[in-house]
Amino acid sequence: MNEHPWRAPNRRPPVVLVPGFSGRTGEDFPFLLPMLERRHRVVSVDFTTPGVHTLGDLVSRIGVAVARCDEPPAVVGYSLGGVAAAAFAAQQPAALSSLAVVAGWMTPAPKLGAFAGLWAELQAERSAALAAAARQALYSADGWDSARPPLVDDIAARLVALGSTLDVSAMAPGIAVPTLVVGCASDEVATTWQSKLLFGAIADARYAQIDAGHAVVHERPAELLAVLGAFLTEPTRYPAGTLIGEDRP
Template sequence: MSLDVDGAKVTCHLGGADREDLDPVVLIHGIGGSTAADFGFIFPMLARHGRVMSVDFCLPALGEHETLRLEHVARQVRVAIDEVLPGRQVSMVGYSLGAVIAAAVAASHPAPGRLVLVSGWLKAGASHRIFNDLWQRLRILGPTVLSRFARFSALGTSFLNSSPLEELEAMSPFSPGLFTDAQIRLAATVDLSETAARICIPTLVIGCSNDTIAGREQAEALVGAIPDASYAEVESGHAVVLERPAELFSLIDGFLSRPQRQLSGSNRQEAGA
């Protein structure tokens, strides 16, 4: 279904059946992503257990000199929750920039019950600014070069070296486009230092050991900034939704269905630990 949010067409995908004992789960994709691109494995797996909604946010109508801001896309997610799941307590799972958006929504919206932040970051650093600078400069070389740069940056070295080239070519982290350009600029300006402290719900932060875009230390910083947060790590590059979707699902499902097993500040390295 599509929603009009301040003149922008936001697409919501629904799956699974409602359950009284389990909150609906809201999925928020990453930079240049979508439900299909980022949650093609996780969405149907979560939908086997309960109600799932994913939000494909979009480029809002901006003024001539206006740039995309976090509140633009966070508002799209808040409106989608209120319109599609009115009055419901929900859990949110955000990946990459979607993790940043989910954190912003959780800090200000009364509906979330639990929160999972995957490959997110607390405050943009040099890696984000360098990635943004290179992305914008490479735009003139066309989408093929940008896609290769995205794969090289977002996928872990071990995964790149062990995967057939034809399989890699079929992967599209950060699909090129004007909205992706805007999201990458936004990613390079993020600062959740004050926002994270206002998140008062149980949170699982999932970092990636070979993440050269957000950085594992940024995931750890999120854990330190969110009052009731725990940490798990996956051996992956930034695009863990493509590299390790099954392991990622296991961590997410375990936390959302059995949150009492997560202790604040814990460092859980293995799914199901």
């Protein structure tokens, strides 16, 4: 976990960033992290340390980061990290001020299971095709020009396998903080359907959709920042149940 200093003259809610399958905030938020640091104190979560094997382990790492904040922070989770952040919010609602789940899911989609299965098979074979196969799944056709080789080390393999088992369907209705769910129109991993199910299960949630694949943090980082920035500044700007249009982030 890394702590980043204040860089903004105006006081704004601290933000906890929770990474996805890479397990590394710097890898999953190369654009968002420095941009958010201009207005917020940012604390990042790291899933690369030993002992991260269950949803409870992920939630525990988030709790350590939240405890470093001097007031209840906004928690922004991407992919696997978004699902873990949702679980944390359900278990400790008083510990955070708002929640944003980007490219997350309520239950693992069959496509996610297939993605994890192929990853494990190619990893076991030490196949050079693993990075290409992962890249193909994570990025949309329109975002292919911005596609970057994903990390395919043992940490990522463990987190992909764990992600394919994460189910927060029983917890999601217990989330009480203002929530933003960001779905991705061409998400071949989490699937838009699962993002919408998560949105529908949370009483105080609003939904925004970005035209990108699962790797939205790399494909459309500026658009994602606009959506998140507006929410972090004013979480209840849009009433619960709102479908936020792309023209009004």
